[in-house]
Amino acid sequence: MREFAGKGNFIVTIDGPAGVGKSTLAKRLAKHLGIAYLDTGAMYRSLALHAGAGVADLSDAEMREMFTAYSYALKKEDDQYALYFNGKKIGEEIRTEKAGRLASVVAKIPEVRKALQKFQREIGEETALVAEGRDMGTVVFPYAPVKFFLDARPEVRAKRRYDELTGKGQQEKYEDILQNIIARDEQDRNRAADPLAPHENAIIVDTSELDIEGVFQELVRHCQIVAAGDK
Ligand SMILES: Nc1ncnc2c1ncn2[C@@H]1O[C@H](COP(=O)(O)OP(=O)(O)O)[C@@H](O)[C@H]1O
Numbered sequence: 001m002r003e004f005a006g007k008g009n010f011i012v013t014i015d016g017p018a019g020v021g022k023s024t025l026a027k028r029l030a031k032h033l034g035i036a037y038l039d040t041g042a043m044y045r046s047l048a049l050h051a052g053a054g055v056a057d058l059s060d061a062e063m064r065e066m067f068t069a070y071s072y073a074l075k076k077e078d079d080q081y082a083l084y085f086n087g088k089k090i091g092e093e094i095r096t097e098k099a100g101r102l103a104s105v106v107a108k109i110p111e112v113r114k115a116l117q118k119f120q121r122e123i124g125e126e127t128a129l130v131a132e133g134r135d136m137g138t139v140v141f142p143y144a145p146v147k148f149f150l151d152a153r154p155e156v157r158a159k160r161r162y163d164e165l166t167g168k169g170q171q172e173k174y175e176d177i178l179q180n181i182i183a184r185d186e187q188d189r190n191r192a193a194d195p196l197a198p199h200e201n202a203i204i205v206d207t208s209e210l211d212i213e214g215v216f217q218e219l220v221r222h223c224q225i226v227a228a229g230d231k
């Protein structure tokens with residue numbers, strides 16, 4: 001893939017609601033393209049678990065002060081990309097429904113968003129990447145030449161998350177996961193700060209009736225169209 005002119009590195013963005021398949025497809029597409037992969041949800045989850053829900057009660061000045069002590073780093077380890085928060089590798093501890101709920105609360109705070117978006121842009125200035133989250137195409141990398149918005153019916157996303165969590169031995173009821181997903185969709189889509197929505201030029205892919213391979217082939221097809229258009 002060509003180096004993207006304009007702002008520097010080649011960036012692909014993948015946004016979408018909870019459980020749609022962003023991380024799975026972003027990792028696979030990044031490997032296929034030979035570029036880095038950035039899971040921005042992991043940044044909100046790790047911060048939320050570290051700072052706790054009380055962070056919502058801090059003043060903007062206290063929030064800014066708190067962030068001066070935080071750091072994130074993206075490191076390539078073998079053929080995987082690992083995200084570090086304050087020098088510690090972010091692991092499976094963030095992959096719970098509780099962490100997702102807490103992250104969605106913390107993600108409503110403009111000061112938090114500004115601080116994490118600054119880290120995200122710095123990583124994008126260091127390396128070409130596939131960046132996934134809620135506001136990658138709309139706010140963080142609006143100049144990205146390829147912007148995807150994955151979507152699927154809430155029931156489909158809840159079943160995917162249910163299968164994922166039970167596969168990891170986490171006992172969550174399907175109904176609870178569905179209610180969590182609906183509540184998080186509402187919170188992420190209706191917040192004042194950087195609400196979840198597709199960029200006007202985003203390629204919207206409804207994955208409700210597609211398996212992982214089917215979504216992957218659709219993303220690759222669109223990347224090839226963009227690449228061909230650049231020749
Ligand atoms: N199109 C799909 N069909 C079936 N399962 C999928 C699909 N996309 C993702 N999954 C599975 O759904 C679960 C959630 O995917 P994930 O990538 O974590 O979603 P997100 O990052 O959007 O929350 C994972 O177990 C993943 O393997």
Ligand SMILES: Nc1ccn([C@H]2C[C@H](O)[C@@H](COP(=O)(O)OP(=O)(O)O)O2)c(=O)n1
Nearest residue numbers: 017018019040041044103104107133134135
């Ligand atoms: N770029 C981002 C990434 C995540 N968030 C918030 C909103 C999400 O509900 C939480 C958790 O995001 P994450 O992508 O890890 O959650 P899912 O994997 O989609 O369930 O963080 C955000 O506001 N902006």
